[in-house]
Structure formats: C-alpha cells, structure tokens
Amino acid sequence: MMRVAIVDDEPLARLAVKARLARHADLELVAEYGDGDTAAAGLAAIRPDLVFVDVEMPGKNGLDMLAALPRATRPLAILLTAHDTFAVRAFDLAALDYLLKPVDDDRLDDALDRARTAMSRLRPAAPPTWTRSFTVRAGTRTVIVDAAAVERIEADGDYATLHAGGKTYLVREPLQELARRLDPARFQRVHRSSIVRLDVVAELRALTNRDAMLRLRDGTLLRASRTYMPALTQALALHTHP
Template sequence: MRVLIVDDEPLARARMAALLGECSDVELVGTLTDGEAALAALDELQPDVLLLDINMPGIDGVSVARRLAGKARPQVIFCTAYEAHALQAFELGAADYLLKPVRLERLRDALQRARRRLDDSPREPTAFLHGRLRGEEVRIALHDVLCLLAEEKYVVVQHVGGELLIEESLRQLEEAWPDQLIRLHRNCLVPRTRLVGLRTLTDGRVLARLDGSEHSPEISRRNLAAVRRWLRLG
C-alpha cells in the first residue's frame, strides 16, 4: 500500500515515517509540507493513502480532503493535534482520525481500515484519448493530459510526452468525461487534477496554473466562477 505523508512539521513527518517503517506491506512514496504540493503530486506518486495534517500553510488538510471526497483513492487518514475537526473529517469520508502523538497500534488500525476500503473499491479503468501521430494510431492516457486546445478542425492534446491531434470536439470530450475535465475557455479544457491555482494579471485577466506544465491558459469570465469553486471545494 502506497502512503504519502503531508505535514508541515519536520519532526512530525520524521516520526510518522519511522512508524510506517514498523508497518507491514506499506511503501512510503514521499513526504510533503502542504496541501497544494500534495494535490499536485497525486498523479505522479499515485498514493493509496494520505496521512494528512490539518493545520498547514496554504491549502489546509480539510480542503485537500474535500477535493478528494467520493474518490476511492487515495484514502485520507488525518493526523492532527486537534480534536475539533473530527466530525467534519468523517463527513468528508476520511478513513480515520488520529491524534498526535500517533501510537503505532493506532496507526496500524487506521491503515487496515483504509486497506479494507481500497479492497472494496477497485481502481477505475484508465481512460484514453485516441489520435494519429505521423500516420500511426496512438492513444494517450487521460491522466497524462496537460491541456486540450481547439484549433480549426482538430483538438490539440498537450500531454507529458508532447502533442497529439484528435478529431473529437471539446464538447464531445467534456460530455464524455465531465468529472475529469473542466472548461477554462470556449477553446480550452484541462483535467481537473492538473488545475492547482490561479494567477491574476495587472490587466485583470486570470490565468490557470497547471501541474506539470509551464503553459498558463486564460480563463474566461464565463467560466471563472466554476473554476474558482472547483479549486475551493473540489
């Protein structure tokens, strides 16, 4: 089971890593210091479980859990010094709520609870986009897509390995994967998991910050409210 630690306190991260070393069938895939970094790393690290602090700079743990609510992976286990958020945590579907200092047996119980949930909810099948590259048919996994841009008769798929042209329209793609894609502009869709923030220019235009890409597509006024709602609530 792949576990990612997200906590802004170095000592807490080190202690949790040591405890995980005492747990069987667990692989620590990384330690991060804030919620924004965690959300940006999900596609790359593919954790099964987040050991998640609540009070962190930037995007806090509750906001991260809200983004992930309803998804099978990763399961969220809160690790915090405060009892006040326990009810909200379980309402968001957290697998468990651990109070610091976390005891080894309590951590093992929480991981086992998360494991049972994962076993009951298998991974969703990978979605693919199909197109042609230099005369050959190719496919790109949706989770490797950075941005989808409409250009004349085709849609340009910018992905982690380059670019691909496909014949489906943005509307067809949006209707096929409404939970995975979000519209930024009439000529632009991006995977929701790639959207990590916004940047407002001095002239009032708002650009999207995308995980894994230096490209910052503009967000239209018509779509800005929905994009902000997704970033806030997921």
Template sequence: MLRVLVVDDELPAREELAYLLRLDERIGEILTAESGADALRALEREPVDAIFLDIRMPGLTGIELARVLARFTHAPAVVFVTAYDEHAVDAFELEVVDYLLKPVRPERLTDAIRRVVERANGPAARREPADAETIPVELGGVTRFVPRSEVRYVEAHGDYARLHTGDASHLVRASLATLADQWQEAGFVRIHRRLLVALPYVSEVRFDAGRCVVQVGDAELQVSRRHTAQLRELLVRRARPGRGEGR
C-alpha cells in the first residue's frame, strides 16, 4: 500500500483530498502538510511514495517544491492538485505523474493513483502504450491535452518545440533534443537538426536535385544529408518487417 503526503495551505482542501484518498484501497498511510517547507520537514522524517501537491501556496510554491523533489535520489511521484490550469506546461517539463484540477473528481483521482502505482512498480510496469501519451498545450488561455499519436512532426523553436498535428500546431516548453530522446520508441525520427517526424505519417520520400524530401500530410520536409541514410534504412525496415537484417 502507498504512503502519500497531501500538501495544501487550505485546511478544507487537505481534508477533502485526504478523505477521497482513504476511499482507495491502494492507499495506506496519509500524511498532510500545510506548506512546502512543512512538506520538506515531513519528508526528512519519513519517505513517501507520492505527493499530492497544491501549486499556489505562500512561500515555497508547488512548482518550486517539485523542482526540489526532482533532485532527490529516490524522488516520490508528484501529482499536482490545483484550481488553475495554466501550469500544465510546467507539469510536463517536470514530468509529474498527473495534473488534477479542483474540485477533484473521484474518477480522475483513481486514475492518478493508478499512475502512481505503475511508477512505484518500475519503468516496465508504468510505461504507457507508445501512442497513449498526451501533451498539455495552452491555446487561448485554455489547456488542452493533445494525444502524441496525433503529432505528425515537431519543429525546433528556440528553447521550445512546435508540435504539428493534422489541423493545428502547438508550442510546448521542451527542446527538440529532449523530445527526440523521449519519443524514439514511439516512432519519431530526427530528419534534421530542426525537425522530428513520426514515421507512420511519412507518405512519400523523394529526391529533388540530390536532396531528400519527405511528405508528411500537406507538408514537404527537408531531410539533412546527415540523416538521409538513417531515414531510408528505417523506412525500408518498417515496410519489410519480416526481413532479417542479414538478408
């Protein structure tokens, strides 16, 4: 069973969340703290499996506390619980387990606990299917969660990355290098220092004047000479999955 810590500067919110957590049989001991500093003191006394953490608190905010926890050798899983949705991008950057909006719905809390359990059981158990991940993006002050399976290609945009889907594009606070590393197993391939493509969306590869170009939806994307050979090999391997590498 999980030992969890609830951190919120408002007593009613702490009590309500603790009550909902007690209803889940996967939850064992529940500790509470009214501030980020109080939470750190509690963690010095005994470790926990997960922290359900408010974001807007006096003193040490939830975002700041999560950054501190990320440096722990054995960091607890972090679930943000907040009334505000504008911090979803920060949550993505910090790789928190889940992001719950107040008032917390029991079914969303159940799902968050499931994610915490999977994380506690190790990487293999907690890995989502390749196309199951969602990315929080902000659009007009509203946070949407875009399925990674809808992302056709990604374009570097300074310290950010722009995700291109079939009908829109979204700016996220993550570098192209980071996404290339994290999304490799989901079929994303680097074709240029500024471009990452999802192989299932590549419909055509051609050579124009000695340069390689891939067609992804309506977009024609240039492949750098450095990445051309690797891309061709991956596409051939994908098209002929039954052939061994030695043939």
C-alpha cells in the first residue's frame, strides 16, 4: 500500500485529485494540506511515500516546500501546475512527473505507474505472486480461465476483455490493475488499452512516430505505443533468448 498526501491551496483541486486516487486500491490518502508551510511540517512528521504538490501557492510554493524537506526523507513527488515552466527545477528536486491542470486521468495514471515503479526500487519486497487464473462469469456459469491460455487483454472501460482460444471473457477489473498482477516475463502492456502474451507475437514492425505494429500468430494486428516500446522490446529479447 502506497501512502499518499496532497498539497494544494485550492479545495476543489484537492477534491479532484482525491476522487481520482480513490479509483486505485493500492493507494492510501494519509493527509492533505492547503499551504506549503503547514505541509512542510506535516510531511516531515508523517513521511508519506508519495505527495501531489501544487507548484503555485501563496507563501511557500510547492517547490520551496519540497526543497525544505531533508533529501533523505523527501517523499516521491508529482507536481500539479498550470504551466510547464517549472520543469527544470522540478527534476532537480527528483520529482517523478508534473501534471498540467486540469489534471487528465490518463496522465495521472501514467504518473502513478512511475511512482509504483520507483517505490518498488526503494523498498524491499517479497517475491511477487503472479496471477495464474481468472474467475469470470459466462452467462449463469462461473468459468476459470488459465492465464497461460490468454493471448491478449483489451481495456473495456473499467473492465477488461480476455481473449483466449478464440473466446472472449469479461473481467471486472481495469486493465492497469491486471497489468500489475501478470508475470512481466510472459505478458507485456503494449498500449494504454492492451496487453499481449509475449509468445503469441509473430512480428513487430516499427512505425515512423516511434510506435510499432504487432502481428500476433492468429493474424491480429495491435498498435504498440512508444511509451511501452522499451519494456516490450527488452521483454521480447529475453523471451526469445533467455
């Protein structure tokens, strides 16, 4: 569970971030502050893992507030700002990302994924237990679908569709949650809306915008976003040449 705090002088802005964070079961909101001075003292005491910080606030601004915290105990930070002119100093303070207001849901999800990755490197963790099967409803029946039989998974709003053996199954879980529970040595997210099993990829063709087109063994074509290409190409190389 990642412990999160919010620092923003606008109550409505804090409420908007809280509403988005509530969609993530692995996040716990532990504090919120309306000014930099109060936040500096509070964060030093509660020491959250991650803090969302409004850059422009009356009094001590968000960057000054972060700079005032001891480097050794400074939480991971995602900045909230109406402008991108603070980017250089933000990264000097090791901020993970900055989000332009009004905050976009997809950009926030990407920033949270970066925070999770950073947290996994900072704290020792038990060996992960990857999902081996899915329990899904098929009409009046409950069906167990072996993860090893799933060729690809596609986002369907707050749900996901499994494609396995020519059949489709609806899972009551968003794609981003499934991506964290699947073995990355066997499955890789290739787009915001899709995950593929590595051994069904037959061809990868680079596109001019640094995206790629994947052809699966059954002929299905999927677009791979450049955001996920580095991890995908590395995983494919390891899968082909262990």
